[in-house]
Amino acid sequence: MRDVLDDIEQWQSAGHRVALARVVAVIGSGPREPGAAMAVNDDGEVAGSVSGGCVEGAVVAEALEVLACGEPRLCTFGYSDDEAFSVGLTCGGTIRIFVEPLD
Amino acid sequence: MDGPFSLVRDCLRAEKPVALVTVVELVPHEGSEDVLPRLGAKLVVRPDAEPMGSMGEANLDRVVIRDARGALDAGQSVARHYGPHGEARREDITAFIEVFAAPRRMLIFGAVDFTAALVRIAKVLGYHVTVCDARPAFATAVRFPEADEVVVDWPHRFLAKVADRLGPLDAICVLTHDHKFDVPALLAALDTKVGYLGAMGSRSTHEGRIRRLRAEGVEPERIQQIMSPIGIDIGARTPEETAVSICAEIISQRAGVMAPSLRDGSGPIHQRESS
Numbered sequence: 001m002r003d004v005l006d007d008i009e010q011w012q013s014a015g016h017r018v019a020l021a022r023v024v025a026v027i028g029s030g031p032r033e034p035g036a037a038m039a040v041n042d043d044g045e046v047a048g049s050v051s052g053g054c055v056e057g058a059v060v061a062e063a064l065e066v067l068a069c070g071e072p073r074l075c076t077f078g079y080s081d082d083e084a085f086s087v088g089l090t091c092g093g094t095i096r097i098f099v100e101p102l103d
Numbered sequence: 104m105d106g107p108f109s110l111v112r113d114c115l116r117a118e119k120p121v122a123l124v125t126v127v128e129l130v131p132h133e134g135s136e137d138v139l140p141r142l143g144a145k146l147v148v149r150p151d152a153e154p155m156g157s158m159g160e161a162n163l164d165r166v167v168i169r170d171a172r173g174a175l176d177a178g179q180s181v182a183r184h185y186g187p188h189g190e191a192r193r194e195d196i197t198a199f200i201e202v203f204a205a206p207r208r209m210l211i212f213g214a215v216d217f218t219a220a221l222v223r224i225a226k227v228l229g230y231h232v233t234v235c236d237a238r239p240a241f242a243t244a245v246r247f248p249e250a251d252e253v254v255v256d257w258p259h260r261f262l263a264k265v266a267d268r269l270g271p272l273d274a275i276c277v278l279t280h281d282h283k284f285d286v287p288a289l290l291a292a293l294d295t296k297v298g299y300l301g302a303m304g305s306r307s308t309h310e311g312r313i314r315r316l317r318a319e320g321v322e323p324e325r326i327q328q329i330m331s332p333i334g335i336d337i338g339a340r341t342p343e344e345t346a347v348s349i350c351a352e353i354i355s356q357r358a359g360v361m362a363p364s365l366r367d368g369s370g371p372i373h374q375r376e377s378s
Contacts, residue, residue, distance in 0.1 A: 022125075073142075098127040
């Protein structure tokens with residue numbers, strides 16, 4: 001989270017609303033450790049990352065929804081045969097990401 | 104930012120350890136009328152201060168705070184499961200205990216060209232970096248602008264002041280390769296709990312150092328803890344490449360992964376140019 005603090009402060013002082021997404025669990029092979037964080041503002045601007053670029057796009061969409069509804073949520077991203085075309089990690093692992101509004 | 108986050112931010116800015124506990128999943132027990140905390144509920148736990156926030160149930164708070172203090176001691180983030188009143192072996196509540204440890208420290212003894220490169224690479228890796236050298240003309244903040252701290256002192260005297268704050272995630276790199284400075288520095292460094300101790304110099308420099316340390320009564324197996332010649336064998340030549348080789352050795356030692364350390368090889372550490 002250290003790496004996104006400055007961006008969060010800048011956005012908030014400019015009047016933006018911000019959502020924070022954090023990796024809270026990694027099952028199997030995953031690119032980032034628990035605690036990896038990404039901040040998204042209400043314009044869809046992004047700071048930080050939660051994977052090797054595999055799920056960031058989907059997390060931005062989740063973050064914007066969280067800002068819209070005001071409720072936090074736990075998202076799971078994995079890869080399995082029956083969801084071969086959905087968003088997942090090419091490394092075969094599963095990550096769980098907690099997304100919450102920062103206000 | 105609201106209360107818990109701004110407290111965490113202040114701790115991070117002050118480089119103080121802190122744990123942020125967040126309820127990230129709720130799976131109510133079927134038929135249970137227990138009240139669960141809200142999703143996203145938070146507690147902020149620091150080693151020497153009152154916790155901030157609440158999960159809304161005294162017993163749950165007590166157990167979660169205890170676990171957060173344990174995670175802080177271990178320096179490791181962890182997800183834990185609890186019942187509504189903090190019961191173990193229940194999975195109603197999943198809390199993510201995110202630990203922000205104080206940054207790892209690297210002490211670099213000797214203010215030489217290799218030092219400037221090592222400071223830069225160590226900063227990329229997130230270390231709090233101190234450069235220490237007894238010579239005021241060399242140990243200046245101007246020469247090492249990226250260092251968190253530049254100290255003019257004899258390394259062993261500086262170590263006496265900070266030794267009790269050093270732990271297994273910290274590193275000491277002795278780059279003086281001058282027996283006058285590095286023998287007392289290594290004697291003091293061997294008495295700390297740092298996870299990595301490296302000393303620059305050729306194999307023959309290190310042989311001389313070993314003789315002097317033996318003469319000071321240091322056991323051979325303790326001398327063997329010193330990584331020297333310093334770094335892994337990647338054919339590094341420049342100060343920057345050498346800094347990468349040193350940091351790679353620190354990472355591999357912490358991870359318990361075998362890497363070809365120069366210490367364990369033989370022959371010249373720099374291959375001669377073939378003509």
